Amino acid sequence: MAIDLLPDEKSIAQTAKEFGVSFRTLRFYESKGLIKPLRIGTSRIYTSDDRVRLKLIATGKRLGFSLAQIHELIGEAAMKSEADESERAAGSSLTELLSKDQIGQQLQIIERQREEIDQSIAELKQILQRDTTSST
Template sequence: MPDTFTITQLAEEFSITPRAIRFYEDQHLIKPAREGMNRVYSYRDRARLKLILRGKRLGFSLAEIKEFLDLYEADRTQVEQLRQLRSAVTERMEQLQGQLSDLMVTLDELRDIEAQVLAALAVKGVDAAG
């Protein structure tokens, strides 16, 4: 694996736009070096970008992601980072579990409504598909 990457290489690797990468720079989540007018991303920048995208996919805000990344800079042992991450992950799982419960209730209600509609159509002698 190369020691440095271009914005195009990272965008292609992670299936995102260069604009998205620049946005993460603007948010101070990654800090590429410069060679003239070109951005040069290190292996560290690549790893941080991978963590950013994973955090977003899991539903964490950019502020939360930045906090996790900044904790690594403050404590190289990663103890505090791991504690905070565990707490955030637990909270996120609880949120998702609540959403899943709400979705299950909604699906049950929709199934009930569908059954009522089908029954009403059958009483009228109408085919539900037509």
């Protein structure tokens, strides 16, 4: 049975393709309360609200935030939205929801990770250079 979708509604296949994720990922996000697609029988229908949340999730993941942190930010955005409907558009950007402290903390974490990666690269280059030098 085909379901007629409204212009702002998408099927799980369309949504997965749009965001480059699997059906399983969308179902996982749903199980964690990150998105709440409409259900018609066994079909999931994703609205523009779900797609805004998926954009927030993608941005948060790219910035290195955990799903728990993203869930908290989405919850804050929802409360802000309910308090003042005109603020709803602000929920479309994760960076607008983050405090300077949160951004600073995440920046420190990522910089530490980069330093560790740089150290690992330097160590591997030294090992490679030693092996190359000793084999000649």
